[in-house]
Structures are given as structure tokens and as C-alpha cells.
Amino acid sequence: MHDKVTPYTLHRSDALQVLRTLPDASVNAVITDPPYCSGGQTMAARAKPTGEKYVNSDAKNKLPDFEGDFRDQRGFLAWASQWLAECHRVTRPGGHLLTFIDWRMLPTMTDAVQVAGWVWQGIVVWDKTNGCRPQRGRFRSQSEYVVWASRGPIDTQAHPVVLPGVFSVHPQRGGKQHQVGKPQVLMDKLMAIVPPAGTVLDPFMGSGTTGVAALCAGHRFVGIEMSEGYFGVARDRLSAVSQISAA
Ligand SMILES: C[S@@+](CC[C@H](N)C(=O)[O-])C[C@H]1O[C@@H](n2cnc3c(N)ncnc32)[C@H](O)[C@@H]1O
Known part of the structure; x- marks a missing residue:
């Protein structure tokens, strides 16, 4: 559903397949925040399970591994160019893209x-x-990039907003529900x-x-996720937020 009562649409599928079905400039x-x-510097290091690559020892195994984190640089470039081109088509003229990534x-x-x-x-x-x-x-690996x-x-x-170029937010602020989930506070700020x-x-x-950030800010939301487990988490979170907003 995607109406006044339920202002979001969720797809449990491959992103590229779904993106190809979405209307132009919508x-x-x-x-x-893609995989x-x-x-790691070698293919073997990159091929490790996501929990081993990205989660420190204390939190390991608490949340399930996620999909799609296996491409080398060239594969990533080809793949990302495809979904980014579809996103470009689907975005209205003058609209924005914000995509997270790390230094590597x-x-x-x-x-x-x-x-x-x-x-x-910019970054x-x-x-x-x-x-x-x-x-x-x-040096501490202290930053990620948008x-x-x-x-x-x-x-x-x-939309004459004036926004900072650096957001200082502790990674654990907002309660993590995904191995590499972003802090809710950070996403709320970017939504501006x-x-x-x-x-x-x-x-x-x-x-x-x-x-969650989109709905809290009064926007509609279209979300895609391949992993069944994380799709369920997202569905439940959005349902809870939209019920609070509708009350
Ligand atoms: C970095 S995580 C996103 C975390 C999210 N920002 C959060 O705060 O929970 C990337 C997600 O993309 C999903 N994914 C990977 N490849 C995908 C694909 N081809 N289509 C749809 N989802 C995919 C993974 O399962 C993973 O949950």
C-alpha cells in the first residue's frame, strides 16, 4: 500500500529487478546504504562473511549476515552503475542521491x-x-562517507535549507537492528x-x-530488501512508526 494511511511500499526482492519496474521521475x-x-585488501578478505568483516568481536553473531557483499572493485563499479542509473531515471529532475560508502x-x-x-x-x-x-x-578509521x-x-x-557537511554521531546511537545499520539520529539529520x-x-x-526517518519527517517511502530476515525487521519498524503517526 502507498496511500495516506500507509505511506510506504516495501519490496522483498533484488533491487535492480524492482527498480526497473518503478516509474520515471517518481x-x-x-x-x-548499499553493501x-x-x-580487506585481498579477494579472500572481501569474501569473508559480513559478520567477520564488519562487526567487532563483542557484537559478532548477534545479528544475521546480509546479502550482496561479495563483489570486487570492477564488479562493484559495473553493478553500482546499473542500479544508480535506474535510481537516476526514477528520481525527479533536481532530486538528490545520498549513498553511504567507506574510504576503501x-x-x-x-x-x-x-x-x-x-x-x-560532494561528500x-x-x-x-x-x-x-x-x-x-x-589513524583511527573514524569516518564513513555519503x-x-x-x-x-x-x-x-x-528548498533553501542550510546543512552541515560533517555529522558527528556515535555509531551505537539509536539501537542497531542490522549488522551495519546506520544510527537513526544520523539518518534523521540527512533527511533534511x-x-x-x-x-x-x-x-x-x-x-x-x-x-523510519522518512516517515517521521512526513515523507512517503519506497524500500527494497533482499534478505527475508531484515525485510521483516524493516516491515515491523515501519508499521510501528506509521501507526504512531496515524494515531
Ligand atoms: C548496508 S545494509 C543496509 C543497512 C540499513 N541502512 C540499516 O540501517 O539497517 C545493505 C542491505 O542491502 C541488502 N542487499 C544486498 N544486495 C541486495 C540486492 N541486490 N537487492 C536488495 N537488497 C540487497 C542486504 O541484505 C543488506 O541488508
Whole structure:
């Protein structure tokens, strides 16, 4: 359903397959957090289960592994260019793309964004503050990135917000329901780029953090997730939020 009472549509399927069925220029923004396919310098390191790659020892095995995190750089570039091109088609002119990525995959992601036809507008930094391990002899891996782009030029008069370029949010703020779930507070802050009463698309919604932020901000939401378990978590979270909003 996608109406006043239930302002969201969820698909449990492969993102690319669903994106191909969505109408042209039907959303205001794509805000997403795809599998990074990161986590090591060698193919063997990248092929490890997501829990081993991304979760520290204390939290390991508490949440299930997720799908799609296996591509090498070239495979990622080809694949991301495809879904980003579909997202570009589905976004209204002047609409925004925000896609998370880490330092290792940042160059590949910015290439893919441009290959897909988006106008690359910049990088927003997620500063994880002290919420990451100190490592002897190394800089802390303290940030992740949001690649920001638009479909053509942005009409800054239409939605004249003034937003920071760095968001300092501890990774655990907001209660994690996915192995690599983003803090709810962070997603709420990013949502400010979307004009009022818009529609937000997340083709890799995981536990639905983007959807919760979208609904709380008064937007409609379209979400896609391949994993059955995480799809169920997202469905339950969005149902709870929309019941509170409707009450
Ligand atoms: C990084 S996680 C998103 C986490 C989310 N931001 C949250 O806060 O819960 C990426 C998600 O994309 C899903 N995924 C991977 N490949 C996919 C595909 N081809 N189609 C749809 N979902 C996919 C994974 O199962 C995973 O849950």
C-alpha cells in the first residue's frame, strides 16, 4: 500500500529487478546504504562473511549476515552503475542521491555515480567520534562517507535549507537492528535535504532506518530488501512508526 494511511511500499526482492519496474521521475530522493563490498585488501578478505568483516568481536553473531557483499572493485563499479542509473531515471529532475560508502570503496562509488548520469555534488562525512577502535600505529578509521549527487541542477530556492557537511554521531546511537545499520539520529539529520511531503527511495533498506526517518519527517517511502530476515525487521519498524503517526 502507498496511500495516506500507509505511506510506504516495501519490496522483498533484488533491487535492480524492482527498480526497473518503478516509474520515471517518481521520487524526490534516493537515500541508501548499499553493501560496500569492502573489508580487506585481498579477494579472500572481501569474501569473508559480513559478520567477520564488519562487526567487532563483542557484537559478532548477534545479528544475521546480509546479502550482496561479495563483489570486487570492477564488479562493484559495473553493478553500482546499473542500479544508480535506474535510481537516476526514477528520481525527479533536481532530486538528490545520498549513498553511504567507506574510504576503501569511495573512489569506485564516485565513479559509478558519475557513470550513471548523476551530477556529483560532494561528500558528506559521518564522523563516528570515539565509537571506533583505536589501533596502534595507525589513524583511527573514524569516518564513513555519503556521496551526494543530484539529477541535473538543484533548485536551491525551492528548498533553501542550510546543512552541515560533517555529522558527528556515535555509531551505537539509536539501537542497531542490522549488522551495519546506520544510527537513526544520523539518518534523521540527512533527511533534511528532502523537500516537504516528498517521496524517498532506499533500494537497500536493511532494517529500514531510512524508511523510519522518512516517515517521521512526513515523507512517503519506497524500500527494497533482499534478505527475508531484515525485510521483516524493516516491515515491523515501519508499521510501528506509521501507526504512531496515524494515531
Ligand atoms: C548496508 S545494509 C543496509 C543497512 C540499513 N541502512 C540499516 O540501517 O539497517 C545493505 C542491505 O542491502 C541488502 N542487499 C544486498 N544486495 C541486495 C540486492 N541486490 N537487492 C536488495 N537488497 C540487497 C542486504 O541484505 C543488506 O541488508
